[in-house]
Amino acid sequence: VLVNRKLIIAHFWLAFAAFGLALVLGAWQMFIRSPLHTWITNPEWYYRSLTAHGTVMGYVFPTLVAMGFGYAITESALERRLVGARWAWAGFWLIAVGAVMAMLPVALGRASVLYTFYPPLIGSPFYYLGVVLVVVGSWIWVALMSVNLRDWKRDHPGAPVPLAMFANVAGSYLWAWTAVGAAFELLLQIIPVALGLKNTIDAGLARVFFSWTLHAIVYFWLIPTYIAYYAIVPRAIGGKVYSDTIARISFILFLVISMPIGIHHTFPDPQVGAGFKFIHSAFTALVALPTLLTVFTICASVEIAGRLRGGRGVFGWIVALPWDNPIMLAVAFSFIMLGFGGAGGLINMSYQLDTSVHNTQWITGHFHLIFGGAIVIMYFAIAYDLWPHLTGRALPDLRLVRTQLWLWFIGMIVTTFPWHYVGILGMPRRMSYFDFTDPALSQEASSVTLSAIGGFILLISGLLFLLILGRSQVAPRVEAGPYRFSVAVHPLTTVPAALNGYALWVALMIGLTVTNYGFPIAALVARQDTSVPAVYVGAQ
């Protein structure tokens, strides 16, 4: 039974409200730089919008979803009241204040530096301090997850930690450590320059620090989705988790190897040696492993549901699945997008193949397909699944829910497939306009138009999502019952200590960070001749 419903629903509403605003900006960006619109006369507006879109979608929205879902998991999976609800509210308000504080200078044109910061570009210190508040707010959540699990373990010595909570805490530790890279960049490098205490910055070192955060943050976004795959989907469609142990191993693998691989984001950067790029490239290949394990386990779990529903033969179980169930639909869409996105990711992580797509629209297409597609569609599913338990009211119109999910899936495919294509043709990302009248670019015009139309479909779907949630706030009351997660085919009664805790895995995560990042960072820190003058945004 969820006790702190208000806390959880506040996180979700703030997350989705911010998501709605950023979605409008995203659709506007797609439109004004497509052939449907004349060139924007002041590119600054584009970069303002891009900074706001990225900051909200990258830092605010998924963090709040992970936090809200994390609190819901704590109370439902551990079957006890959340410890430290006041702290949780403090974290929430830190994020709310931080988000506003970061967005004001962006709106005023004082921080058009994009969410990846891009030193030596330097914006208003309030932008960075706002981002820091968001991260600090989320670290409170990390601490609370750890404290709540410790308390539960103390009262249940030796008992297996419920899978959803095990994964949730793994995600929180992953975030705690991966955020350290950007925290170093902000606190030690950027903020002193933004405050005027220094006027040079080592942009290369800053990029290495950011890569520490940038890749694993994607897995932090991904963890709620994977929890939904394992802990919601089988229950929602009437099946069982094929293997609790494989699930645990997948989350452990994410914790250990999503971290020491970020340098594949800096393949063309001269400040990192080719040897380290190779090591990171090889470790990146490994991170496909937990995803493949998950795809296998979830397909097996779904097959169990299909067969329990009377499906026969090699494909009969697929037909027998409850396709009118929104969760079934969401997970199918999510897997399709994960498949395409993952295949594209294999190209990005290969040192040589990356050179042909690096910094092109291919990359934009890739991370929108993975994050905006595979991940966010499961955030919708999580919200739909949790909502009656949070509001005590029904989701009235399942057809509308299905329409919303279909539109999101179609919109994301229509947006990102042409993006991938024009990326291969060489279209750079982060440009406010393109001269489509030029013979060299005219062949890209129709693809870009198509992807802008996809953007509008996404916008409609996103607004529909908010409408569905908003309408259910005034729907008739229902008794939703306790919130439960999937059970395994063979529920665990005992579990090896290594698969029931994190000490070993956090130690490995930190150890691999030291081996894979230690030398590149130390070498850059030790050199005195690598700084460049800062370029202040919006200043004379």
Add this chain to the structure above:
Amino acid sequence: MSAREIFSFRNSYFTASVGVAVTLFILTALGGFIVLPYAQREVKFAGLWDAICSSAGVPRRADSIAAPASAHPTSSVVLTSTTLARPSQQSIGRGATLAQRCAIRHGPTGISQADSPNLAGQYASVIFKELLDFRSGARTNAVMTPFAVDLSDQDIADLAVYYAYLPRLPAYHPEPQLPPTRIVIYGAPLRGIAPCGSCHGSLDNKPGSPWLEGQSQAYMKAQLQSFASGQRRNDISQQMRNVARVMTPQEIDEAAAYYASQPPEIVKATD
């Protein structure tokens, strides 16, 4: 199970996970630091350690061939956030006295009647940079160079803050205001030309770039042409030369005519 038991080789999870991680790191390190460097046939290493250092990203000194001496001095102006910050009244006053010798060409109020730049209200960083470039020879001009060679650093800073202090006034030869042309608003993305206003003020201002509104059309055209021909070369990293070289003569005319016809009052007050 206590921490000691988890971090023990008797714990098969510990042995396996640490073993796999260490093995993978060693294998990938061998690949990245030894196998792949030597696989590049065109690269020669002094030895194994050299190959490892090279692929670890340790910078190496380039071959000791001196860079060819440039026939032309390049701009060496350094502008920090404190160089021209908070000018004193004395500095502006000294600048006003020194500026009397500039009045014959640049006008007593900083508005030229002789197709020279209008300096009243120009950014201090711009005047500072151009005078230093004239003095060092990075920019040459038969009239300006003799004036500049005798100026001290302090003189130059004083002149810069004095002209920046003067109010922006309408140009001497006001023209009907022309609509902006494509090259001014958008640049030419495929030729690598940014919109003029992305440095020169209407969209954003980059330090060292003057505002252009109401300047002499003949002067601006001549500067674009001399950037294009390489005669003028005090732009940092060839920023203006790269732009001017790929502009068509018609675009040069349009840009000069457009800026000459704009009233200086519309310069964005970013400073």
